[in-house]
Amino acid sequence: MPEYIFSSQEKETEYKRLCLIQDSFDEKSKTHLKKAGLKANMDVLEVGLGAGSLASWLSEEVTDIGFVLGVDLNTEYVLDTKNYEVFEGNILDLETSKKFDLIHVRYVLIHNTSSKQILQRLHSLLKPEGILLIEEPDFTLAKWIDAKDLDGCKRVNSALCKMFESKGLKPYYGSVSHLSLEEVGFEIKDNKSYLHLCSGGEDVANLMYLSTKALQESYIQTGACSLEDIQAYLHACEDTESLGVYYATIAITARKSEILFDNKKDIELNPETNLLEDGVYQAREDDEIFACYDLMRVLRKNINADYFVAQIKEQMKEGYELFYLIKNNTVSCLAGCKVSNNLAWGKHLYILDLVSDTKERSLGYGKEILDYLKQRAKAQGCDEVHLDSGVQRFEAHKFYLREDFKIASHHFSYKIEI
Structure with a gap:
């Protein structure tokens, strides 16, 4: 010391x-x-x-x-x-x-x-x-x-x-x-x-x-x-x-917490080999979606395991897509996004969720899935990629700036009291 x-x-x-x-x-x-x-x-x-x-x-x-x-x-x-x-x-x-x-x-x-x-x-x-x-x-x-x-x-x-x-x-x-x-x-x-x-x-x-x-x-x-x-x-x-x-x-x-934090979760999508090649996959089926729960909870701490799959599938009806990055048969990074069109940005891909395993940050996994989303946005005819990031997430801000994102606006929210 x-x-x-x-x-x-x-x-x-x-x-x-x-x-x-x-x-x-x-x-x-x-x-x-x-x-x-x-x-x-x-x-x-x-x-x-x-x-x-x-x-x-x-x-x-x-x-x-x-x-x-x-x-x-x-x-x-x-x-x-x-x-x-x-x-x-x-x-x-x-x-x-x-x-x-x-x-x-x-x-x-x-x-x-x-x-x-x-x-x-x-x-x-x-x-x-x-x-x-x-x-x-x-x-x-x-x-x-x-x-x-x-x-x-x-x-x-x-x-x-x-x-x-x-x-x-x-x-x-x-x-x-x-x-x-x-x-x-x-x-x-x-x-x-x-x-x-x-x-x-x-x-x-x-x-x-x-x-x-x-x-x-x-x-x-x-x-x-x-x-x-x-x-x-x-x-x-x-x-x-x-x-x-x-x-x-x-x-x-x-x-x-008495249980040490561990976001790793083996994926069991292939019953013959129980293995997936490293790469980005889109979660469509219930078991694929639920395999992303532990890592998503690092970012969205209010989610509930009992309703997670149903919530994601409800969002999918409105255009939401969930992608996950496999490394060594483990979900190491994930991203949720949707393609939208508006007067401000034209056709664009909006990233709603982006999180990587806390034990595997600085290994380039966030960049890998972000590059995938950029390519996907281009293939779908989008003009831009957008996302929001909490004001306290300084390391995330540094990452996005390194990836050529610009700080373009302030995001305001208003909570409706019931």
């Missing part, structure tokens, strides 16, 4: 930085915790105490009949621990028979190459159906809008990301953390993302000022920026006329 990047920070400066994190994000964290079900009498674990403000608040919320344990590598910045217990050390070294109703982690996993092992440990520390709330950043989403030296500020953003990568860490961890959660046995219940857009002098800008000041040598060592770039960035953090997205935070609420 690499050394914590702020471990050599002067104590007074580090305490100020931790207090800025509290001032900037505590209220949002409290909202997420309440939505996750926080209540009196709960046993709660806070991983990454910082200066201790959230642990103190949690102890008040669970009252005297609840229990709060705070964990941090360094607890010297925690000033008030009278209402909760503290463990100083790595969460992987925590020895306890205690099980928790709720665990909260903020800005911890991005600093750990052992993040998956930590998630496995947290899974084991939760009671059945227990809840984990993580809040982790994605620094690759930083974007400067107005600053006196835009290019210099951008180079510092690049250096920040390269510094993480040089330590074997992912600067975009927040945006892909849901994959690790699902892999170790969590069911995602809520996923929110926030871009921290602010002017110089605001809390997040002040936080990034202190962080950049502390890490400037590490940034320069990456070769991605110079001392002059650092100075330009620090000036922008203080300049009230500057404006930028400093990074994004992704907050995910997940529930413990």
